[in-house]
Amino acid sequence: MNAEIISVGSELLLGQIVNTNAAYLSQELAILGVNVFHQTTVGDNDTRLTEALIQAKKRSDLIILTGGLGPTKDDLTKESVARFVGKPLVHHEQSLHNIEEFFKKRNRPMSDNNRKQALVIEGSHVLMNHFGMAPGMVVTFEGVLFVLLPGPPKEMKPMFTNELLPYITAQVGSRESITSRVLRFFDIGESQLETDLLDIIEGQTNPTIAPLASEGEVTLRLTVKHADEKEQQRLLDETEALITNRVGDYLYGYGDTSLIEQLFIQLQQKQVTIASAESLTGGKFSGMLTSFAGSSSVFRGGVVSYATDVKEKVLGVQGDIINKFGVISSQCAKEMARCAKDQYRAEIAISFTGVAGPARQEEKEPGTVFIGIAGLTKEPLSYELNLAGGREAIRDRAIKYGCFYLLNELKRWNKAE
Numbered sequence: 001m002n003a004e005i006i007s008v009g010s011e012l013l014l015g016q017i018v019n020t021n022a023a024y025l026s027q028e029l030a031i032l033g034v035n036v037f038h039q040t041t042v043g044d045n046d047t048r049l050t051e052a053l054i055q056a057k058k059r060s061d062l063i064i065l066t067g068g069l070g071p072t073k074d075d076l077t078k079e080s081v082a083r084f085v086g087k088p089l090v091h092h093e094q095s096l097h098n099i100e101e102f103f104k105k106r107n108r109p110m111s112d113n114n115r116k117q118a119l120v121i122e123g124s125h126v127l128m129n130h131f132g133m134a135p136g137m138v139v140t141f142e143g144v145l146f147v148l149l150p151g152p153p154k155e156m157k158p159m160f161t162n163e164l165l166p167y168i169t170a171q172v173g174s175r176e177s178i179t180s181r182v183l184r185f186f187d188i189g190e191s192q193l194e195t196d197l198l199d200i201i202e203g204q205t206n207p208t209i210a211p212l213a214s215e216g217e218v219t220l221r222l223t224v225k226h227a228d229e230k231e232q233q234r235l236l237d238e239t240e241a242l243i244t245n246r247v248g249d250y251l252y253g254y255g256d257t258s259l260i261e262q263l264f265i266q267l268q269q270k271q272v273t274i275a276s277a278e279s280l281t282g283g284k285f286s287g288m289l290t291s292f293a294g295s296s297s298v299f300r301g302g303v304v305s306y307a308t309d310v311k312e313k314v315l316g317v318q319g320d321i322i323n324k325f326g327v328i329s330s331q332c333a334k335e336m337a338r339c340a341k342d343q344y345r346a347e348i349a350i351s352f353t354g355v356a357g358p359a360r361q362e363e364k365e366p367g368t369v370f371i372g373i374a375g376l377t378k379e380p381l382s383y384e385l386n387l388a389g390g391r392e393a394i395r396d397r398a399i400k401y402g403c404f405y406l407l408n409e410l411k412r413w414n415k416a417e
Contacts, residue, residue: 001171002035004060006052008067008077009151010043021066021149021156028160032168033177033225034062044074053084057144062168067151069134071113078137078148082121085141089119092126095135102133121148127163131155138167145171179232183220183240185250186259186404190218196246200239207239216397217259252407259403260288266410267298274406275344276302277315277336279327280354280369285399300344305336315339326362328353333372334380341374348375350402356391369398376409 005025011017019041026036038059042052049068056063068077082089096118103110117134120126127136132155139146147164149156185193190213194201197220201209207224222239226232244251253262267274276286286302289295305311308327312319316339317332325331336351350373357366367387374380383405387394 001033001061002037002059003029003062003064004038004040004056005036006049006056006063006065007039007041008044008049008065009041010045010074012041012067013043020153021151024153024157025064025066025160028165029168030178030180032165034168044068044076046076046080049077049080050084053081057142060144062145062147064147064149066149066156069117069136069148069150071111071116071133075116078119078121081139081146081148085121085139085146087122087124087139090122091115091118092120092135093118095120095126095129095133098129099133125167127159127167129155129159130162131158136163138164177227177229177232178223178225179229179236180221180223181236181240182255183222183243183251184253184255184257185218185220185247186216186252186400188218188247188250193218193220193247193250197243200242200246204239207235209239209243216400252404259400259407260285261292263403263406264289264292264295264298266407268294270410272348272410273298273300273346275300275340275346275349277340277349277351277372278302278304279306279311279336279352280356281352281395281399282306284395285350285352285402288399300346302344303340311336316343328355328362328364328368328370330370330372330382330384333370333382334374335372337372337374338380346375348373348406350374350406352398352402354385354394354398356394358391367394369394369401371398371402371405373402373405373409376406376413381405381409 005022007019007022012019022039029036040052042048065077068075078089096115099114099118100110120135120137121139124137124139127138129135129150132150132152134150136149136159149159190211194211207222210221212219212221220243222236224232224235226235252259278285283304289299303315305315308322311317311327312322315336317335321331321335333351333353336353337349340351341349350371352371354369355361355364355366369385369387371383372380385398385401387397
């Protein structure tokens with residue numbers, strides 16, 4: 001079954017609303033093994049919508065339309081589809097009753113245009129709307145399934161799950177389903193990752209491998225199609241093993257996770273406490289880490305030692321180190337981490353110092369970053385980075401690198417125990 005999604009609404013074309021419905025429907029249909037080969041967005045215009053329907057019918061078995069089922073004149077989806085399939089609109093009595101009850105309970109008058117929302121295409125399979133007013137519907141025309149769903153996601157999603165999904169599942173039967181696994185990598189560029197895996201990527205047909213760049217990271221989406229769930233997992237595991245054999249050092253997680261989340265999980269699992277000393281990042285690392293419920297079990301505390309005298313008088317960095325090497329140095333980063341570890345009685349600590357820009361500092365260019373880690377090795381460690389971008393980009397990337405280095409050191413630390 002090949003599907004097409006038509007999103008109706010001028011507000012989508014104007015950028016006033018982000019079209020999340022199409023992404024949601026594509027993901028859900030893929031799970032069913034339904035191929036989505038086209039997505040179309042059209043405004044509230046009968047002529048252009050009819051043209052979209054003509055094209056969609058030529059190439060798709062399933063056409064899902066979202067939006068345009070409301071009470072106003074520009075809500076014309078069902079009228080356009082009804083004309084296209086040559087059937088009249090009729091009131092669906094249960095939906096009309098539900099709409100009338102809605103207004104009665106709120107002691108509000110119901111205008112005539114609200115009755116319009118209860119109209120459905122004659123002979124269609126009606127999809128009840130339990131989170132709004134306008135029902136959806138499924139109509140078959142010349143071997144093609146036309147599905148009409150409301151536009152608001154809070155109505156569309158439950159209608160798809162509870163009403164449409166069982167109907168489509170019965171149509172699809174026991175065909176192959178599609179499953180994806182997302183691998184997340186850091187500290188390797190998209191081009192380098194693709195180069196290292198080029199023969200695997202080009203040689204794979206099932207699963208397929210798609211590299212994607214995202215916010216300074218790289219992901220690989222492995223997509224497999226098979227009727228048997230166990231065989232799906234076997235194929236995905238086999239392909240992942242080929243990949244990690246070459247670039248496994250850069251793999252840090254799966255799915256929608258993040259570096260900071262993976263760090264939090266590892267700290268919890270290993271029952272390790274951490275402290276922080278932040279200059280460059282201004283407390284952003286500790287803020288992100290403490291955004292997770294249960295972070296008090298791993299995070300002891302942190303200090304934002306932005307000014308030089310705070311590093312020395314509050315954090316406890318030795319004045320000789322600052323005078324000799326400066327605050328933007330490997331030596332200062334290591335000492336900041338050591339002091340934070342001792343001051344907060346944590347098992348490990350991390351520090352961030354550097355130049356976010358736009359001006360140079362201590363004769364160092366913007367993007368110069370030093371990260372210190374104490375507690376995972378006999379002596380504190382430091383990492384030097386030269387990052388590009390504006391202030392926030394440098395700060396955000398520094399935190400990601402800090403999490404990545406901590407994750408790697410935690411792996412080695414665990415083995416050494």
